[in-house]
Amino acid sequence: MDNIISKLYEIIKESSDLIATEESIQLYMYEVFTELLGDIFIHVNQTIKEQKQQEGWKVKREDWKTVQFIFGPVRYRRTLMADQENQNHYPLDEWLGIRKYQRHSPLVEVKVAELASKCTYRDTAETLKEWTAVAMSHQTVGSLLKRVGEAQAREDEEMVIELEESAALPGGKKVDYFYAEADGVFVRGTTKKKSLEVHHALVYEGWQKNGKRVSLKEPKAIMTTKKTAGFWAEVQAFTATHYALQHAQIITNSDGGPGYTADKFQETFSQSNYPVLNQLDAYHIFQGLNRAFGVQSNLFKQNIHQALKKHDLEALTIWLDTYESTLEETQAVEKLASFRTYLLRNWDRIFDWREKVEQVPKDARGLGAMESNQRHISFRMKKRGMHWSEVGCEAMVKVKQGILNQTLREAYLHQQTRSTRQQRKVKQTVRVSSLMHQKTRQSVGAKKGTIPLYAPHSSAMGQLIKSFR
Template identity: 80%
Template sequence: MNKIISKIYQIIKDSSNLIETEEAIQVCMYEVFAELVGDVFTHLNQVIKEQKQEEGWKVKREDWKTVQFIFGSVRYCRTLMIDQESQNHYPLDDWLGIRKYQRHSPLVEVKVAELASNVTYRDTADMLNEWTAVTISHQTVGSLLKRVGSAQAREDEESVLELEESAELPEGKKVDYLYAEADGVFVRGTKKKKSLEVRHAILYEGWNKNGKRVSLKEPKAIMTTKKTAGFWAEIQAFTANHYALQQAQIITNSDGGQGYTADKFQEAFSQSNYPVLNQLDSYHVFQGLNRAFGVKTTIFKQQVKQALKTHDLDHLTIWLDTYESTLDETSAVEKLTTFRTYVVRNWDRIFDWCEKVEQAPKDARGLGAMESNQRRISFRMKKRGMHWSAEGCEAMVKVKQGMFNHTLREAYLHQQNRSARNQRKLNQTVRLSSLLHEKTRQSVGAKNGTIPLYASRSSAIGQLIKSFR
């Protein structure tokens, strides 16, 4: 401690201003912490090595390893050992949860992925270099994001497989109503003139009101670039693991595009005893209405809106035909025909879900939260000249999904190949008492000594010596 205080004092003395002082103290703090943690890890290695030797393991050699932690690069000594089955192990790395060839701590990897999900790889590297002891390139940022994102993807895949192999559904949360919306968003791929579709679904239990502000209640997201079958399998596995839907009414919403039809929702939520209600997304309906009639308000547009609201197909047909008779341009007729086809094809899905249930909940509102939630993807992954590989795109959306659902860190740690059973076994190997225990030293008793007197006994120092006797 005295050494650290002396070093800080010297830094303050040598610095010309407070900015330089603080920066130098920060670097010093990182170095001290990294050195101390390295010493602790080396000590842990010695304790584990001795324990393994008692179990019959043999020492092969001593190696040094450097791992980048959030507070600096930690260098520690580890022992390569051979077990009874002639397999090589680094017991310390197993206990710490460090993978083979791993150069960054789990926290650094997760933090890099979380930061890169909101800003570019270069900005992520610059911010880390500026604010932490982590020095990293933008290429490494991309590699770490793919590693963390793939951990969440594997976790989702395992959830699907477990559901397929399970003899019964897991016990989940019981809800009266569950709301689901799904849609896709396209991002540019690395191949010329080829895009990647990010399939996106949100699930929620209702709405929370705070004054005039409304937010979704317990929202969850599923995102992937997989094909349609894989996307809906993940939705089904997620809901089966989190909810008991036998007595729940499922309300769904989509634009009716390919891969987001009513039968897909019915299949994904088939555990419910009630028919799944699927309504056509009103945003896409009125978007098509504006394309066909223009943004200005006209008598034709008002009457078509009224027909949609009252669900009167005859009234709708009359006004569409009347408006079409007024058009001269071929392009305008084509837009109207496209709108007519879209509405008529999905006519049975144009309704207010509150009118379809016996007793709507008190917080009932219209569905349509998907479009605003799509910005979570589009703001980060579209425009600005961005192009995505299939692997990078899947990793990015899985990181975003894990952050939104608060499952990313749990999924990452679970995929570190360190089970709870192995964790308990390793904890038994290294006990805190062995680290803090200091060997007792033999007492030599009280020591005798004298204070030399270079003055008369009647002097002040002489009188002081007499008082000690």
């Protein structure tokens, strides 16, 4: 500690301004941290090696390895050992949870993925270089994001497999009402004139107020570029794992497009004892209305809107026919015909779910949160000339999903080679207290002394000293 204080004093004295002082101190602290952590790893390696030797493992050689941590590269020595079956191991790396050929710490990999989900790979690399001791290329940023995203994807796949193999539904949280919305977002692929569809589902328990602001209660997202069947399998596995929906009323919302029809919701939430309510998304109805009648308000548009609100098919047909008779352009007629077909095909789904249930929950609101939540995908993955490979697109949306659901780090660590069982074994193998243990010095007992008295023994101070004897 004295050496660190002396070094800091020297840096402050030699620096010309406070900015240079802080930068120099930061670099120095990075050096101190990396050196100390490297020494600790070497001590841990020695402890593990001795125990493995007692178990019959043989030492083959000593190697050096460098791992990039958030505060700098840590270089340490590890031992290559052969077990009783002559299989090679680096016990220290297994204890730390470091994969073979891994060059970045778990925190660095997860932080890079989280940052890359919000800005470009190049911006991520520049930000890391400016604010941390991590320096890497934008290609490395992309590789790390794919690795972390694949961990979340494997976690979701295992959840689906576990549900398929289980004999009964897992117990989860019980709710009276459960809400689900689904839609797709298309992003540009690397193949010319080919897009990739990101399937996106949003599930939540209702709404909650914070002052005047209303937000979704316990919102969770499921995103993937898999085919429709794989997407709905993940939605079903996620909801069945976290919720017990047997006695819950399910209310769903979608635009009715391919892959997001009412039967998909019914099949996915078939565990509920009640029929699944599926309404047509109001945003897409309004979008179709503007496409057919224009954005400006007019008599036809207002009356058609009222017919939809009252669910009056006869009035809707009259106003559509009347408006069609005023059209002269073929393109306008085609737009109106497309809108009419869309409404008639989904007529039974045009309703407000609050009019379909017997007891409307307190603070119930209309559905339609999906469109605003699509920005998590569109803001990062669309425009600006971006093109995505299938692997990169899946990894990105899985990282997005993990961040929104707060499961990314847990999924990443679970997919590392260090399992829960290994972690328990690790705690038994190496105890930090044994590494930091210092031999105690022999006690010399209590030291003797006297209190000088500069007054008569008969005085008050003299009497007090006598009481101590």
